[in-house]
Amino acid sequence: MSYRRFLRHKAAVLGLSILIIISLGAIFADVIAIEPEATFYSFDELQTKKWLPPLTDGHLMGTDDIGRDVFSRVVRGARVSLRVGFFAVGIASVAGTLIGLAAGYFGGWVDQVVSRIIDVMLAFPDLLLAIAILAALGPSLVNAMVALGLAGIPGYARVVRGATLAARELVYVQAARAVGMSDTRIMLRHILPNVLSPILIMMTLGLGGAILAASALGFLGLAADPPTPEWGSELNLSRAYLRTAWWVSSFNGLAIAVTVLSVNMVGDGLREALDPQASSWAR
Amino acid sequence: MGGYIIRRLLYTIPVVLGVLATTFILLRLIPGDPVDLFYLGGQDPSGTVSFVVTPSQQGAYDALRKEFDLDKHIVHQFFIYLWDFIRFDFGKSIRSQRPINEIIGDHWPATIQLTVAGMGIALVIGIGAGVISAIRSHTWIDYASQSFAVLGVSIPSFFLGVILIIIFSVLLGWLPTISNGHGKELILPSITLGTAASAILARLMRSSMLDVLSRDYIRTARAKGLRERAVIWLHALRNALIPVVTVAGLAFGGLLTGTVIIETVFTRQGLGLQLISAITQRDYPVVQGLVMLAALLYAGMNLIVDILYTYIDPRVRLVRASV
Numbered sequence: 080m081s082y083r084r085f086l087r088h089k090a091a092v093l094g095l096s097i098l099i100i101i102s103l104g105a106i107f108a109d110v111i112a113i114e115p116e117a118t119f120y121s122f123d124e125l126q127t128k129k130w131l132p133p134l135t136d137g138h139l140m141g142t143d144d145i146g147r148d149v150f151s152r153v154v155r156g157a158r159v160s161l162r163v164g165f166f167a168v169g170i171a172s173v174a175g176t177l178i179g180l181a182a183g184y185f186g187g188w189v190d191q192v193v194s195r196i197i198d199v200m201l202a203f204p205d206l207l208l209a210i211a212i213l214a215a216l217g218p219s220l221v222n223a224m225v226a227l228g229l230a231g232i233p234g235y236a237r238v239v240r241g242a243t244l245a246a247r248e249l250v251y252v253q254a255a256r257a258v259g260m261s262d263t264r265i266m267l268r269h270i271l272p273n274v275l276s277p278i279l280i281m282m283t284l285g286l287g288g289a290i291l292a293a294s295a296l297g298f299l300g301l302a303a304d305p306p307t308p309e310w311g312s313e314l315n316l317s318r319a320y321l322r323t324a325w326w327v328s329s330f331n332g333l334a335i336a337v338t339v340l341s342v343n344m345v346g347d348g349l350r351e352a353l354d355p356q357a358s359s360w361a362r
Numbered sequence: 363m364g365g366y367i368i369r370r371l372l373y374t375i376p377v378v379l380g381v382l383a384t385t386f387i388l389l390r391l392i393p394g395d396p397v398d399l400f401y402l403g404g405q406d407p408s409g410t411v412s413f414v415v416t417p418s419q420q421g422a423y424d425a426l427r428k429e430f431d432l433d434k435h436i437v438h439q440f441f442i443y444l445w446d447f448i449r450f451d452f453g454k455s456i457r458s459q460r461p462i463n464e465i466i467g468d469h470w471p472a473t474i475q476l477t478v479a480g481m482g483i484a485l486v487i488g489i490g491a492g493v494i495s496a497i498r499s500h501t502w503i504d505y506a507s508q509s510f511a512v513l514g515v516s517i518p519s520f521f522l523g524v525i526l527i528i529i530f531s532v533l534l535g536w537l538p539t540i541s542n543g544h545g546k547e548l549i550l551p552s553i554t555l556g557t558a559a560s561a562i563l564a565r566l567m568r569s570s571m572l573d574v575l576s577r578d579y580i581r582t583a584r585a586k587g588l589r590e591r592a593v594i595w596l597h598a599l600r601n602a603l604i605p606v607v608t609v610a611g612l613a614f615g616g617l618l619t620g621t622v623i624i625e626t627v628f629t630r631q632g633l634g635l636q637l638i639s640a641i642t643q644r645d646y647p648v649v650q651g652l653v654m655l656a657a658l659l660y661a662g663m664n665l666i667v668d669i670l671y672t673y674i675d676p677r678v679r680l681v682r683a684s685v
Contacts, residue, residue, distance in 0.1 A: 196380075198376075199380030204619050205620075207657065207660075215391050218641065300642065325528055
């Protein structure tokens with residue numbers, strides 16, 4: 080039923096199609112890219128190769144300050160960004176769900192401790208917790224992924240805890256408990272399916288947020304090291320020659336915007352499909 | 363009423379203590395302590411490079427450890443940290459030896475100006491677009507503003523900043539690329555900062571306004587022949603703003619952190635740039651001080667919003683007082 084509602088949502092279908100194309104690009108990056116991953120040119124070669132504008136000599140998006148094909152690097156960047164986004168969301172959603180389930184189901188002191196920790200973590204504004212964790216771990220791409228994942232945990236834990244509190248009182252959950260089913264089994268078999276749609280919606284919208292946040296960390300020079308074709312850090316480095324070659328910054332920025340936009344369109348569609356009640360007042 | 367505010371104030375205390383403990387613990391989880399890392403310099407901090415203090419350095423090393431209280435037990439350190447915090451003493455930089463209060467004093471105006479200007483842009487555009495979208499719902503102007511709302515949250519602020527620089531600084535030459543002061547220099551950075559928040563607010567304002575416009579009291583106002591403009595701006599807007607106030611408070615946190623990115627884009631000498639350079643130089647006391655400051659400002663803002671809320675919406679007062 081709900082997938083039909085999703086398919087009726089034109090923007091969501093468009094977003095999904097773009098996202099599939101980007102993912103295919105990321106998977107087959109080495110086939111699509113016209114240049115091997117690590118390409119370096121000699122000083123003499125550079126004179127004819129650097130800062131070529133888009134659509135010259137077969138360079139769809141031009142070349143950068145050291146003569147590399149921008150299109151090849153943008154395509155490889157998709158792999159980096161999607162990987163970071165999926166891992167961050169994966170860490171946050173799995174850990175957050177388990178913690179939220181436990182807090183909501185057991186209640187008592189478990190709930191008290193978890194809820195206070197969530198309160199404190201949510202007391203940090205937006206990206207700041209991730210930046211603080213990253214500062215402690217030291218700037219690198221893997222650490223950025225971990226930091227974004229950890230910073231995302233409280234959001235999931237809170238939503239899942241709330242949904243679990245409600246699901247715990249359902250008659251069949253009570254029945255399962257009455258017949259002596261184990262707590263783990265009740266949580267995973269009977270409660271988890273009930274809280275799955277809010278988690279799914281949060282994960283999709285969170286994926287856009289994670290990709291955006293990861294590129295911001297890259298832009299700040301806290302994530303990827305220079306040779307890695309990460310969109311945010313590429314954009315940051317290419318700002319130095321913005322007046323000479325606008326295309327390097329622009330295509331990397333555009334790649335982030337299009338990816339995040341398509342993920343968000345899918346997320347909106349999912350929300351309306353899975354949670355029609357919420358969307359009736361949300362729009 | 364007063365009881366609610368007092369309870370809300372009391373609730374802030376454990377949260378602030380928690381934030382203090384978190385920043386304290388986070389920066390002590392790092393392999394080696396700040397002083398070790400200082401001596402390690404630019405070398406690999408993961409510990410694969412063996413780190414030896416030469417006999418000639420030993421004296422200075424011990425002195426520095428003592429100065430930053432790193433020779434004491436960790437619980438003892440935490441209480442020193444708490445006591446310093448109560449006296450608003452954030453410590454000093456390991457690199458430059460400057461007191462962090464001085465760093466904050468020098469750089470906070472640039473950041474606060476930017477945050478406030480960004481918030482202003484977000485509120486004006488967000489509320490304006492949301493209201494227009496709601497009263498002209500399902501027309502081209504509504505679709506345009508809704509597309510803006512989706513685009514606004516998807517475009518990275520640093521990319522938006524670069525686009526604005528290309529258009530208004532490089533091509534037209536109207537505005538500077540580097541922004542340090544206020545006035546004209548603040549235009550591009552505050553638009554860049556406020557766009558994402560304005561998109562979120564526009565979307566919320568639209569749905570909230572549509573909801574309010576379908577209520578009975580609005581029908582009554584129209585039925586008694588009130589002009590449409592008065593119905594919308596006087597009667598509907600007040601109630602429709604209620605959910606927007608909460609989200610605006612939350613958005614403040616996003617804007618505050620967003621200044622880190624915007625200051626990097628426009629080379630603005632605010633606290634954000636200080637934070638980034640402190641992180642890359644592994645100047646932990648500075649990182650700790652600035653993160654704390656941001657978290658406290660955010661907690662303060664949320665406190666203000668919650669109290670404001672009881673004035674705007676008396677129902678909240680009643681419901682919460684009974685809990």
